[in-house]
Amino acid sequence: MRAAFDRPRLWRVTAALAALLLCGLVLVCSQGSLTIIAHRPATASQSAGGLPSWEPWCTRGTPRKERIRLAFCARVEGRVLTSTHGPTPDEAHIAVISDFHILLVRLPDWETTPSRGAKIVAIGPLFRARDGQREVQAFRYETT
Amino acid sequence: MRWLYLTLGLLATSVCLVGWIYLRDRDTSSALPPAPAERQVAQTAANTTLNELGGGDCGSDCATVLGRTQPHQWLVRITVKGHPRCLQIDLDTFTVSYPHRLSGVRPSRC
Numbered sequence: 001m002r003a004a005f006d007r008p009r010l011w012r013v014t015a016a017l018a019a020l021l022l023c024g025l026v027l028v029c030s031q032g033s034l035t036i037i038a039h040r041p042a043t044a045s046q047s048a049g050g051l052p053s054w055e056p057w058c059t060r061g062t063p064r065k066e067r068i069r070l071a072f073c074a075r076v077e078g079r080v081l082t083s084t085h086g087p088t089p090d091e092a093h094i095a096v097i098s099d100f101h102i103l104l105v106r107l108p109d110w111e112t113t114p115s116r117g118a119k120i121v122a123i124g125p126l127f128r129a130r131d132g133q134r135e136v137q138a139f140r141y142e143t144t
Numbered sequence: 145m146r147w148l149y150l151t152l153g154l155l156a157t158s159v160c161l162v163g164w165i166y167l168r169d170r171d172t173s174s175a176l177p178p179a180p181a182e183r184q185v186a187q188t189a190a191n192t193t194l195n196e197l198g199g200g201d202c203g204s205d206c207a208t209v210l211g212r213t214q215p216h217q218w219l220v221r222i223t224v225k226g227h228p229r230c231l232q233i234d235l236d237t238f239t240v241s242y243p244h245r246l247s248g249v250r251p252s253r254c
Contacts, residue, residue, distance in 0.1 A: 006145070011148045015147050018150075018158070021158055025158055025162065029165060132170045133171075
C-alpha cells in the first residue's frame with residue numbers, strides 16, 4: 001500500500017492534471033457576465049439615465065405570476081451547461097454558467113434549445129425557479 | 145508524498161469551486177429545518193381548518209401537521225368523522241372569513 005503512495009513521478013503527473021482541471025474550471029466559469037436591475041425604473045428620465053441599453057427588453061413580455069420574482073430584470077451572457085424540455089411540451093429551459101453563477105433560462109415557447117457549450121445571451125425578469133436556482137424568463141434570447 | 149497532497153488539494157479546490165458556484169445563488173430555505181414557531185402557526189391553522197370543516201369535537205389527533213412542503217406551505221391531515229384527508233395550507237394567505245369560508249387551503253395528496 002505504501003509503495004503505491006510512494007511514486008513521486010505518478011503523483012507529479014496527477015498533480016499536473018489536477019492543476020489543468022482546476023484551470024479549465026476557472027476558465028469556463030469566469031466566462032460571460034451577469035447584470036441585474038433590481039427594481040423597475042421609477043421615471044422615464046431615470047430610465048434614460050443610468051440604465052443599460054438592453055433595459056427596454058425587460059418589458060417586452062408578460063412575466064409569469066406563479067414564481068417569486070427576485071429582480072425586475074437581468075441580462076445573462078454565458079455558456080450552456082445543459083438543456084431540458086418540459087414539464088409542459090412547449091416549455092424549454094437551459095442551465096447557463098456565467099461569471100461564476102449558474103442560472104436557468106426559460107426560453108420563449110418557439111425556441112429550440114441550444115447545444116451544450118453554446119454561448120447565449122438572455123434578457124428578462126429574474127425569478128426563483130422551482131428547484132431553488134435563479135431563473136431568467138427570456139424576453140430576448142440569442143446565441144452568439 | 146507532497147505531490148500526492150498537492151493532487152488532493154487541487155482536486156478538493158475544484159470540488160469546492162463547483163459546489164460553491166452551484167450553491168451560492170440557490171435558495172436553501174427549503175432544505176433547512178423550519179422554525180418551531182412556523183410549525184405552531186401551521187398547527188393553529190390546521191386546528192382552525194378542522195373546526196371549520198365540522199370536526200371540532202375531535203381531539204387534537206384529528207388535525208396533524210405532517211410537514212413543510214415549501215416555504216410557508218404545510219401539509220396537514222384533517223380527520224372529520226373518521227375520514228382523513230390531506231390539505232395544503234399556505235400560511236401567507238390562510239384566512240377564515242364569515243361564514244365558514246377558508247382561504248389558503250387546498251386539497252393535496254398525503
